[in-house]
Amino acid sequence: MIRMVIFSFLLGIFFINWYPPIWKKKFRTRRFITTQIIRYILGSLYAFILLYFHLLDQTFLALFYWIGSIFFLVIIIDGIRCLAAYENERRIPIAMIGVNIGSIALISFIFLWTIYPFAIAQDRHDFMKKFVKTKETTENMSPTNEQHIPVVPREYARYKMEKILGKVKNYSYYDLEEPYIQKINNRLYWIAALNHKSFFKWLNTDGVPGYMKMSAEDHQSEAQFVAHSIKYVPSGYFSENLIRLARTKYPDLIFMQPSFEPDENGKPYYALSYGSYHKMRNIRSVEGVILIDPANGQMKKYPMKQVPSFVDQVVPHDIAYDYNYWFGKYKHGFWNSILGKTDVHVPPEEFVAVFDHRLHMYWATDHTRDEENAGSMVGYSMLNSRTGELNYYSKTNGMINxxxxxxxxxxxxxxxxxxxxxxxxxxxxxxxxxxxxxxxxxxxxxxxxxxxxxxxxxxxxxxxxxxxxxxxxxxxxxxFNGDSATPTPNAKLAQTKGKVTAVYKNQQADETYVQFLIEGNNHIFTMSSKNNPYIIFLETGHEVDLRYIETKQTIVATKQVKNLTLKK
Known part of the structure; x- marks a missing residue:
């Protein structure tokens, strides 16, 4: 806080008149001095708003971007006024120099704001090669652990959490943050922190009372409220704002989005990602997280390779989108992305968090042609949310998105x-x-x-x-009876023989589904008459030779059945 105030007073100097001839001529006039004091106060106030409320990083480039343009505009205006004041004298070379330098600088700022972001399109793609480990492959994706596939969508989780929120004390003081999937004790949950609804409701509370949690794997489960005293949150005000708390300790770090991350015991933390800017603050790279205990404000900075294992999201969602967009859009530069569009593919804005068979989190999305209403994929990407490594699977080309x-x-x-x-x-x-x-x-x-x-x-x-x-x-x-696809390690094609001990047949529309048991085997085998019309004649006591999809589950799909008794 003290550093922010000192910086604000120092930066206010850039808003006063910088021309010695004007000071020499008008120094003793009350109006001039009053004007300079007002300009200094307004400049210091503007700087304080940037540092304290906007929480701008206190780096040279950040201050140059936000203060420099106004400073050079002031130089131009004061220079023109100086020229007007000395139009009949020759003591104005400094004013001419100031106006020229200010004009060149202001034009440079306009270039940086408007043209430069497009001019570095190729650099954005090259950045992926230099700072982000990317891999294009025609291999299949890793097989999935079916037990941990999230089937509960965010909309439904939020709906269930909203119902529980009504039972929380002073529920009208709080809003739900956007739920995100997290891994806790090797199970997947939707987690949503609570936010203060407004400034006046924040005044009447002593932090937020906890967070919401719901299984992402079982849609029949109920949302739960987990009680924990949380004082520092992103929606807090003044000294209880989480980002401001971190900015006070790390004034020159580049902050990104915070992620709400309960540990394996359910204790809440915020993982605030930090990193660096490249190409005049147009490209961001993630370098680690600041782990903050929101109950007492204690924090510790971790480089990316040393982040605690319970933290799933080191690379924020918006960074993952940028990386995917640059990877697919700017392979051959900006003009190709607009005109020829050779090898151009783009991701949708909505990303989802998925977990592989080792329960490692990825930001996943499909890539389509850069055309409206594209219905098929040209590839699928998975970006590791802890390391930033991006894998792009081109084997999905032509499949539906x-x-x-x-x-x-x-x-x-x-x-x-x-x-x-x-x-x-x-x-x-x-x-x-x-x-x-x-x-x-x-x-x-x-x-x-x-x-x-x-x-x-x-x-x-x-x-x-x-x-x-x-x-x-x-x-x-x-x-897919004749399909040549190779089952995954979790779904092998197996073969067995045996005597049928029980048969169940279910007629549905124009086909019959048959389920049967084989002596000495715990599986329930299933087959449709559409796949094998002779299956409807299967009876108890028949000897069969079959091939089926082994998934280690009770009910398995049968690809081929040969009735040895009927010789069919």
Whole structure:
């Protein structure tokens, strides 16, 4: 705080008249001195607003950007007035020099604000090669741990949290922050911090009482309020503002978005990312986080490689978007991104947080052609939220994108007027698959839908994740019987023989689904008559030889069945 005040008084000097001839001529006039005092006070006030309220980093380049343009404008105006005051004298070379220098500097600022950001388009892409580890590959994505696939969309989590918020003491004083997925004790949760609604409601509180938490893996779970005394939050005022607290200790660091990060015991922390600017503050790189205990304000700075393991988000969402955008848009420079558009692809603005089979968090999104209403992907990217490493999977080229997957869900449930939300691409059973929750008009989740990215007609849905996955196995075995796709390590193609001990048949529309048990095997095998018309004749006691998708689950999809008894 004291440093900010001192800086403000020093910066106020740049707002007064800098021409000695004017001072020499008007120094003894009250009006001139009063004007300079007012200008100094206004300049100091402007600097204080930048430093204390805008929380500008106290670096030369930041102050040059925000103060320099006004300083050179003042130099031009005062220089012109000096020329006017001495129009009949020859004591004005300094005024001419000042006006010329100020004009050149002001034109330079205008160039930096308008043209320069586009002129460095190629530099943005080259920055990715130099500072961000990028990898383009035709390999498949890593297989997914089905147990930890988030099926609860943000809209539904927020809906459930809003209901719980009404039970919190003085609930009208607080708003929900945007929920984000976090990993806690190897489970995925939607986490939302509380914010102060307004300045006057902040005055009547002593911090916020806790945060909201809801499982991202089980849509039948309920949201919970986790009670914790939290004093410093981004929505706080004066000394209780989280960013201002950090700025007081680290005045010259470049701050980025803070992330609310409970540890494995549920104790809340804020991870405030910091880094550097490049190319005149047009490109940002992340270097680590400042971990802040919001209960007492204690903080510690961690370089990226030393960030505690419970922190999932080191690279903020907006940085991940910038990296993806530059990577796809500016491969061949700015003019190609506008005219030829060779190799140009762009991500949507909405990113989702996904977790791989090791429960490492990534910012994931599809890339499409830079065209309106593009319905297919040209690639899919996953950016590690702790390291910033970006993997781009070009093997998804030609598959449907997330928007099309949501349209498939909407068409499937058109009569019920449900819509899709938060599509996430996973590699399941050897197939690229969009997982899209179906919501009603109140954002209540109604179905979990799996849409095949290669063929949108292949879908599975259910009231639970297990039911949706089982139906999707049916769809794969029915529609991709001759497909050459290789199942993932979590979905191997297996073979077995045995005697049928039980059979269940279910007629649906123009096909029959058959489920059966084999002696000495715990699996429930499933097959559709659309895939094998002879399956409807299967009876208890028949000997069968079959190939099925081994997923380590109870119910598995069968790709081929040979009835050894009927020889069919």
């Amino acid at each position: 997330g928007t099309t997957a949501m349209n498939v869900v909407e068409k499937t449930f058109r009569e019920k007027q449900w819509h899709g939300a938060s599509p996430i691409l996973y590699y399941i059973y050897g197939q690229y698959t969009w997982i899209v929750p179906a919501l009603d008009s109140n954002n209540v989740i109604r179905k979990i839908v799996l849409v095949n990215a290669k063929d949108e007609k292949v879908i599975g849905h259910g009231d639970s994740k297990q039911e949706a996955f089982d139906q999707y196995q049916y769809a794969i075995s029915t529609n």
